[in-house]
Amino acid sequence: MSFDEQFHRSGLNGHSAARTPGRKLRDQLGAGEPCQLMGAHDGLSARIAVAEGFDALWASGLCMSTALGVRDSDEASWTQLLTIVETMVEVVNAPILVDGDTGYGNFNTARRFSTRAERIGAAGISLEDKIFPKMNSFFGDDHALAPESEFCGKIKACKDAQSDPDFVLVARTEAMIAGLGVEVALERAEAYVAAGADAVFIHSRQPTAEQIESFMSSWHDRAPVVIAPTTYHTVTVGDFKCMGISGIIWANQSMRAAFTAMRDTCREVKATGGVFAVESSIASLKEIFSLLHYHQLDTETAKYASFTPTPTSPFRTEPR
Numbered sequence: 001m002s003f004d005e006q007f008h009r010s011g012l013n014g015h016s017a018a019r020t021p022g023r024k025l026r027d028q029l030g031a032g033e034p035c036q037l038m039g040a041h042d043g044l045s046a047r048i049a050v051a052e053g054f055d056a057l058w059a060s061g062l063c064m065s066t067a068l069g070v071r072d073s074d075e076a077s078w079t080q081l082l083t084i085v086e087t088m089v090e091v092v093n094a095p096i097l098v099d100g101d102t103g104y105g106n107f108n109t110a111r112r113f114s115t116r117a118e119r120i121g122a123a124g125i126s127l128e129d130k131i132f133p134k135m136n137s138f139f140g141d142d143h144a145l146a147p148e149s150e151f152c153g154k155i156k157a158c159k160d161a162q163s164d165p166d167f168v169l170v171a172r173t174e175a176m177i178a179g180l181g182v183e184v185a186l187e188r189a190e191a192y193v194a195a196g197a198d199a200v201f202i203h204s205r206q207p208t209a210e211q212i213e214s215f216m217s218s219w220h221d222r223a224p225v226v227i228a229p230t231t232y233h234t235v236t237v238g239d240f241k242c243m244g245i246s247g248i249i250w251a252n253q254s255m256r257a258a259f260t261a262m263r264d265t266c267r268e269v270k271a272t273g274g275v276f277a278v279e280s281s282i283a284s285l286k287e288i289f290s291l292l293h294y295h296q297l298d299t300e301t302a303k304y305a306s307f308t309p310t311p312t313s314p315f316r317t318e319p320r
Helices: 001-008 019-027 043-051 061-067 080-093 105-121 148-162 181-195 211-217 237-243 253-270 286-293 294-304
Strands: 035-040 056-059 094-100 124-128 168-173 197-204 224-227 247-250
Touching: 001 105, 001 224, 019 124, 019 168, 019 253, 019 294, 035 043, 035 253, 043 056, 043 105, 043 286, 056 080, 061 080, 061 253, 061 294, 080 094, 080 105, 080 124, 080 253, 105 124, 105 148, 148 168, 148 181, 168 181, 181 197, 197 211, 211 237, 286 294
Parallel strands: 035 056, 035 247, 056 094, 094 124, 124 168, 168 197, 197 224, 224 247
Antiparallel strands: none
C-alpha cells in the first residue's frame, strides 16, 4: 500500500481550510521520509530544536517531569505539563506531539487532556495503554497494561471530542515493554486503529530493532507507525525508512545532554572555586540573546515605546 493510500485509510490525508498544527504534523508523517520529532521539555529546548532544523517536536513526559524535578510516574499533573507545552507552542511554529501518558485516568480525563491540548495549539497527543499511574517504560518491570476495550474507549472518547479533524491521536502500545511480545502488540495496535487512532506508537526497550522489524513485517501498512529508538540507538533513519516507519521520536536525548552539561558545569565551578574553567565551553550570552530575538525587541521599543499619531480630528490641533 502506498503512503497516500495508507494515510487515506487512516484519515491522515484530510483537508482543512488552513494548515492547523495537526495538518502540519499529518503532512510530515505522510511525506514519504520518516518525520523526525525532537524531544523538548520547555520553550528554550523547543527553540533550539527548531533552530537546528527539526520540523516537528515531541513534548516528552519524561523530560518535562525531569525539568520540574519530579519522576516520570504521573507525579506532575497534566495541567502542569500542558502549561509547559503552551510555552513551546508560543515560541515555535513547528507542530508539537504531546506525550499524554495514559490519559491520567479514565476516558473522561483522557478526553479533557486531549481537548485542552488541542485548544492550546498542540498538533496531537499520544496515549499509552498502561494502567494509571504509570512508570517510565525504561525503569523496572512493573508495566501492567489496561484492558484493551478500556483503552479503545479512551481513543474513541478523544476522537469524538476533537474540534479539528486534523488533530492527531497516536495510540501507543506498551505490549513489548510489558514482555507480552510482538503478537500482542499487533493485536492491540490493530484494535486501536479500529477505534479511531490516526497512528500507532510501537515501543520497545530492546538493544536492537528486532522487535520493530518483526512488527513492521506483519503490520502491512494498516496505519502509520511511530517509534522512539532510545535503546536501539545504532539504527539509522535510512534503516527505519526501509522498514516503513513514518515517525521517529528522539525522545530524551536533548534533556539528557542538558543534564550532563549542567551537572559537569556545577562540578567544575565547585571544584575550582570560579567559572574561568567553564566559560569557554558554555554558550555566550550573545548566542542566547540571538536565539530569543532580543534585537527584535530593541527595534520594537524604538517603534512603540513612544508614538505620536498624526491628528485627524478637528477637535485637536496640537499633539499631546
